[in-house]
Amino acid sequence: MLVATTAMLVFISFWRAAAVVLNDMGSSAFYAGAIAEHFIGKTAPWFILGIMVLSYAVRSVYIESCSMFVRGGVYRVVKEAMGSTLAKFSVSALMFDYILTGPISGVSAGLYLVGLLNELLHYAHSNIVLPVNLTAAAFAILVTIYFWWENIKGIHESSEKALRIMYVTTVMVIVMLIWGGYTLSVRGVHLPPLPRLSTITYSNDALGWLHNTSLPYTITLIAILVGMGHSVLAMSGEETMAQVYREIEHPKLRNLEKAGFVIFAYSLIFTAGVAFSAVMIIPDSVRNNFFDNPIGGLAMYLTGPVLVRLVFRAFIVVVGVLMLAGAVNTAIVGSNGVLNRVSEDGILPHWFRVPHRRFGTSSRILNLVVGLQIITILLSRGDIFVLGEAYAFGVMWSFAMKGLAVLVLRYKQPGKREFRVPFNLKLGKTEIPIGLGLVTLTLIALCLINLFTKRVATMSGLTFTIIFFAVFTVTEKITKNRASAHAELDQFNLEAGDDLTPETLGVRPGNILVMVRNYNTLHNLSAVLDRVDTRKHDVVALHLRFLNRSGSGESDLAPEQLFSVGEQELFTRALNLAEKKGKTIHLAVAAASEKWDAVLRAAQSLQSSAVVLGTSPTIPVNEEARVAGLAWERLADPKPQLSLEIHYPTGQDHVFYLGPHAPHLTPKEIDLLHRVWLELSNDVAPEEIHHHDVVHFALQELQEELTKPHRVLVVSKLREHLHQIKGRKVPHA
């Protein structure tokens, strides 16, 4: 029985990519503004706005890292830039972020729900009042357990769902903005006070270890940093962008930039819009009652009948629960993914990855993650402010490490990038990345200020990070020898077949066959992917494994014989290249004993329209083309019309045509043809004559000349002509 495994990657539009990221990021709008206001008072919306602008800058750091690593999350980028130790630290901080995302989202969803229930009970003249934090914590635990079970079973999820949730959320945001705008037009607009030393009012728990110093009260920069530090929750979820990048359609980086802008614009309107509207619409005297569900409170203070406001609030709760519960799931899936990745890298015992007996999922990692999340919910007792404070630790350190890593890579790998964070100064050969430096500096400054102002975050974050870091380090030492040396490589499964046909490969006739040989010389594949629209023409990357003549044909080769680690590396690189360009490729490997026979037979059976190779280090291009032509003659009938492209690493290429084909005429040749046509059209008038008639006539005349006794003279003139134009022949660039 044959079992074949295929990974199908559907490239997504920037809209869909933005929806996936916003699903994760947008959830923070439900709590970030209110948490910030709890700590720093009425100036909070300005800080949220500042954080949204900073998040746009951080997004450009992510875009630069994505331009270097298609699969570049924090762990990969930091490891590449600063080594394994700091990568372990970063991944520990990221894990803290993920572990906290679940509880904060679950508790926030619970708070919205319990807020509405209590409001409804109040309007129903009931004396029952649900304990807010306790009910929210219970709800968060239920949601976490539900998603734990879904993940244990192997969850089914699609970007379609993310898009639908974003549609509903957009409806809510639009209604809120229009209704809020109307309310403000009726009551008058009173913007929150601009942040100054005099206007920032710190809560008792806002300054942590700086509480007894005068710094936040006397130095504006410190005050601004404290305010920003309490608002950073608004920009969580950036890591999702690095995960989604791999699947964005061509042109990949431009689409990522577009997605980044959509995310920025949407979150600016949503997150900052909620923060400003809450301060401007909910009266100061009651606003602190709604710090745990600000959008719910906002709905209740809009202008309009109570019943309509209650309906809108219920709608907000539905949207909030959908989005926040989705974030709980993302946190579980994300933690599972990160821990699986580090386990594959040998810094977490393989024991964690043992599949569940019934469902085949990594249940031990899921149990660990969900266990930690439930403990967190219990310890917080449903207090969103405690959770928010702690959450900021993981968010900020993982961003700061990422920024630092990208900055280090500017000097460690100074080569060309498709995207650079703007504002770079060039002094001689040295580049000074002002923009990237400023973003990294701001992130590090926020991390440092948070270390002093957020006691809970510092203590819990450091404890968690140290424990995870220690576990990673010890495990790495133990499993060093056993770790997979090829963890970075993709896993491929051989789908054995007797032949290479369009049906077996799932490609359309007219496809482009690209021969791949060495993972360092994939420039031919790169050139093809740059040029070809894979929605119209399929691209097949074929690797030939040459067999000794004595060994070939005696017995079938086992897949593992045919597919070596070198080939795994080759296909991983080919796939990375295709993903980077957002194009599809089809991979194939075939046994061969003679290069050109195998290449052309593959092209014939795949009904390819072109064969693309890189230059050979030993055989000149013209010689390759000649041998290819001889092999083409040996093909069984009907022989295909093929173009043969040989690419140089410099970007130049030579194109040869195998079999009858329409010649490519130079502008000079076309001009000559046109002039002859003009002259003849006057002479033969009123007969109608076309350019192709001129060509046809000339060829017939030439053919006749070649049969006459002065054939030698004609050939000699042709030779002279070829000699004359030799220096003018330019390879196709």
Added chain:
Amino acid sequence: MRNPGGCTEFNRHAIHESGGVPANSNKEIVVNVIYTDLAGTLAALQSAETLARQLRARIALLAAHTVPYSLPVTRPPIALEFASQRLLALARKRNLQTSIEIYICRDRTLCLLHALYSRSLVVLGAKKRWWPTRDAKLAMRLQSAGHQIVVVEPAA
């Protein structure tokens, strides 16, 4: 030809191994069974067996596993070894000679739409419910794409 509709682009990580020699492509009839759950798939296999006998067709068991965006598509939450063993066990249980195709993807419907040849015969096992279930929605989508769908209800 496989149906490219519904899929903007796709990427196959499967490596096709071949001697490079074309063979005669015989257009055999294939009864495609889509994995839904254990009970549903067993019932679908049973029906497919009867259909295959009548049509002198081959049975192909297809399973599409969705991978969340937070994980690389090549690292599904379900261990592939486990998934293939589960399908092999199902096929063996009915003593069937079938090919098994496991797809790992982001979207089950899009993936199956791409994996199936146009106008395929598809058998799908799913419990009937009064609300549109995931499997019922899949059946409807495949049907609207031109495939012939047989929905089998597993025994209670």
